[in-house]
Amino acid sequence: MVKILVGVKYSLRVENLAIDPKTKAIILDETPKKMGDMDKRALEEALRLKEKHGGEVTVLCVGPKEANKILLEVYAMGADSAFLIPTNDYLDTFSVAKIFAKFYEKNGPFDLILLGGASTDSFTGVLGARIAGLLNLPIIPFANQIVLEDLKIKAESALDDGKYKFSAPLPAVVTVTLEINEPRIPKLKDILRAKRQKINELSLSDLELDDLKVTINMTDVRAYEEKRKQIILDATDPSKIDEVVDKLINYLREEGVL
Amino acid sequence: MSIMIYADKIDLYSELINAGNILREAFGGDILGIVIGENNVKSIDRIRKIGLSKIITFSANELNEFNPVLYAETIKNTLEEFDVRYVLMNSSYKNKILSGLLSSFMNSALVVDVIRLNVEDNKLLAERPVYSGKASAKEEINADKAILLIKSGVFTPMTEEKTEAEIIEKLIDTSKVSLELLEFSPKVVEEGVKLDEADVVVGGGRGLRKKEDLKLLKELASILGGAWGVTRPLAADYGWAPEWIGISGASINPKLYIATGISGQPQHTSGIRGSKVIVAINMDSEAPIFKFADYGIVGDLYQIIPKLIEKLKEIKEG
Numbered sequence: 027m028v029k030i031l032v033g034v035k036y037s038l039r040v041e042n043l044a045i046d047p048k049t050k051a052i053i054l055d056e057t058p059k060k061m062g063d064m065d066k067r068a069l070e071e072a073l074r075l076k077e078k079h080g081g082e083v084t085v086l087c088v089g090p091k092e093a094n095k096i097l098l099e100v101y102a103m104g105a106d107s108a109f110l111i112p113t114n115d116y117l118d119t120f121s122v123a124k125i126f127a128k129f130y131e132k133n134g135p136f137d138l139i140l141l142g143g144a145s146t147d148s149f150t151g152v153l154g155a156r157i158a159g160l161l162n163l164p165i166i167p168f169a170n171q172i173v174l175e176d177l178k179i180k181a182e183s184a185l186d187d188g189k190y191k192f193s194a195p196l197p198a199v200v201t202v203t204l205e206i207n208e209p210r211i212p213k214l215k216d217i218l219r220a221k222r223q224k225i226n227e228l229s230l231s232d233l234e235l236d237d238l239k240v241t242i243n244m245t246d247v248r249a250y251e252e253k254r255k256q257i258i259l260d261a262t263d264p265s266k267i268d269e270v271v272d273k274l275i276n277y278l279r280e281e282g283v284l
Numbered sequence: 285m286s287i288m289i290y291a292d293k294i295d296l297y298s299e300l301i302n303a304g305n306i307l308r309e310a311f312g313g314d315i316l317g318i319v320i321g322e323n324n325v326k327s328i329d330r331i332r333k334i335g336l337s338k339i340i341t342f343s344a345n346e347l348n349e350f351n352p353v354l355y356a357e358t359i360k361n362t363l364e365e366f367d368v369r370y371v372l373m374n375s376s377y378k379n380k381i382l383s384g385l386l387s388s389f390m391n392s393a394l395v396v397d398v399i400r401l402n403v404e405d406n407k408l409l410a411e412r413p414v415y416s417g418k419a420s421a422k423e424e425i426n427a428d429k430a431i432l433l434i435k436s437g438v439f440t441p442m443t444e445e446k447t448e449a450e451i452i453e454k455l456i457d458t459s460k461v462s463l464e465l466l467e468f469s470p471k472v473v474e475e476g477v478k479l480d481e482a483d484v485v486v487g488g489g490r491g492l493r494k495k496e497d498l499k500l501l502k503e504l505a506s507i508l509g510g511a512w513g514v515t516r517p518l519a520a521d522y523g524w525a526p527e528w529i530g531i532s533g534a535s536i537n538p539k540l541y542i543a544t545g546i547s548g549q550p551q552h553t554s555g556i557r558g559s560k561v562i563v564a565i566n567m568d569s570e571a572p573i574f575k576f577a578d579y580g581i582v583g584d585l586y587q588i589i590p591k592l593i594e595k596l597k598e599i600k601e602g
């Protein structure tokens with residue numbers, strides 16, 4: 027039996043950012059959102075561990091009210107309970123980590139906290155470690171593969187310079203990569219069933235975190251203006267290829283990169 | 285009060301010291317270095333005269349390979365002993381985990397992937413790319429302590445010779461650490477140059493139809509004295525290469541990047557921003573990669589790369 031806490035974030039679809047053409051500011055309200063890609067794999071992995079060892083999967087999301095959309099999806103995939111902590115203001119990862127730590131203490135014990143290696147939009151990749159630091163738990167980051175045996179979790183991490191196999195006693199925090207699994211697609215009956223399941227809401231006061239103070243203020247978020255030269259040469263007509271390649275070589279020489 | 289520098293590659297200390305100098309000019313204090321692992325400690329002569337006042341070394345056997353929990357414990361005690369307020373590290377996956385743990389121990393702010401750093405009215409401001417590198421965010425730090433992970437290549441390395449750092453050797457009790465490293469298998473570079481160190485990178489995407497066609501990339505890269513790389517689907521889904529370029533893979537900073545058969549999704553382009561000149565070859569004139577390119581060729585890579593190889597060979601031999 028394993029009790030698993032999974033974190034999923036209501037994330038921006040970065041391919042479809044709505045950008046104010048004048049100021050280049052990102053219009054968050056108009057940008058479509060979804061469950062984070064790695065977060066979904068964390069949930070899938072939790073469900074597979076539960077199917078194998080028995081247990082319970084609890085999902086926590088800190089985000090705006092509309093995030094309950096992805097919590098329906100979480101239920102459709104098979105989670106046992108889903109919690110939303112509604113927040114409107116920008117919260118830094120430290121604040122989110124404190125919320126997770128408090129939730130863990132109040133609603134636990136859990137054997138495992140599973141998160142995405144990095145969120146789809148901010149991609150900081152630190153929440154798992156911050157939670158582990160607050161709760162004094164071991165962490166296995168960016169896992170490609172997880173095995174649970176004899177009250178120990180073993181996982182393979184893909185890090186900068188190679189692959190690391192780690193082993194940690196439970197409870198532990200594990201974050202996963204995109205490569206770990208292929209998430210299930212819920213069937214229609216699961217989607218219908220999910221609509222009847224209750225999304226639990228908790229406030230910051232419920233978690234005794236009224237005085238949560240952010241350590242970072244995001245002051246200005248602006249889309250990059252692509253400053254590349256964008257000189258485009260057409261070689262769709264095969265007779266042009268020779269000429270176009272010569273031109274390219276000349277440009278690269280002028281740039282001093284050949 | 286002091287500022288601590290830690291890098292997971294010995295060559296990156298000299299970049300971080302220039303970031304440290306910005307903090308020292310604004311807030312005062314000494315800049316210390318911390319070096320972990322036998323191999324790194326053996327190379328400390330390379331960073332002895334770059335402006336660090338002290339270098340604290342840990343060379344226990346157990347520290348030769350990365351273990352986030354063990355490394356965090358190692359650094360934590362030092363931070364307390366030297367009254368460290370700011371920690372600077374290079375931005376890497378390993379350091380994200382390490383700094384995540386440390387920032388919770390220290391109760392500090394943490395900003396990763398920093399590409400600009402300045403102090404205004406005593407407030408520390410860090411800029412970093414967000415949303416898969418499509419936007420940049422300014423983050424104002426509202427805490428007494430902070431850890432900043434600096435992207436490599438942002439600060440120029442310190443080259444001036446400064447007074448020699450004092451070396452302090454330390455030991456650590458590694459017996460209490462819960463996380464155990466069972467095995468480490470380092471990345472192997474098949475042949476030629478490492479992606480993140482190459483001056484020229486030739487990238488290939490799903491425009492390549494089969495694994496054997498990678499030889500087009502390899503041949504072009506070898507003529508240019510560079511490395512070849514791929515997009516995520518080729519590496520992670522098809523298994524054609526051990527790693528890929530982009531937000532969840534390697535970041536590159538070459539003088540020249542040639543993207544072939546790559547559509548230019550933000551997760552890929554966020555890893556190529558550091559390239560000086562970008563060339564894109566794609567059949568589809570609407571492909572987003574052309575917005576990231578200095579020079580774009582609309583056409584079939586199977587016709588263009590061979591021609592490019594042929595002409596570059598002629599130049600080389602002629």
Ligand SMILES: Cc1cc2nc3c(=O)[nH]c(=O)nc-3n(C[C@H](O)[C@H](O)[C@H](O)COP(=O)(O)OP(=O)(O)OC[C@H]3O[C@@H](n4cnc5c(N)ncnc54)[C@H](O)[C@@H]3O)c2cc1C
Pocket residue numbers: 063064146204488489490491492514515516517528529530531532533534544545546547548549550551552555565566567568571583584585586
């Ligand atoms: C969380 C997350 C992280 C990710 N991280 C990364 C990452 O780090 N790196 C990464 O690369 N991707 C990453 N991805 C995947 C990314 O979103 C894209 O799916 C991927 O980059 C697309 O790869 P591609 O350009 O090779 O393929 P496609 O998008 O399929 O593009 C292929 C291109 O080839 C062109 N083409 C086809 N035939 C030819 C021909 N004969 N000649 C010339 N052109 C041709 C087509 O016009 C097309 O534009 C990530 C995704 C997620 C969700």
Ligand SMILES: Nc1ncnc2c1ncn2[C@@H]1O[C@H](COP(=O)(O)O)[C@@H](O)[C@H]1O
Pocket residue numbers: 033034035036062064065068086087088089119122140141142143144145146148149150151152153154
């Ligand atoms: N607001 C949030 N609510 C729930 N889970 C989150 C939240 N933010 C991040 N996470 C989880 O933490 C992982 C890493 O996020 P990050 O450190 O922000 O890149 C994500 O993949 C999610 O699983």
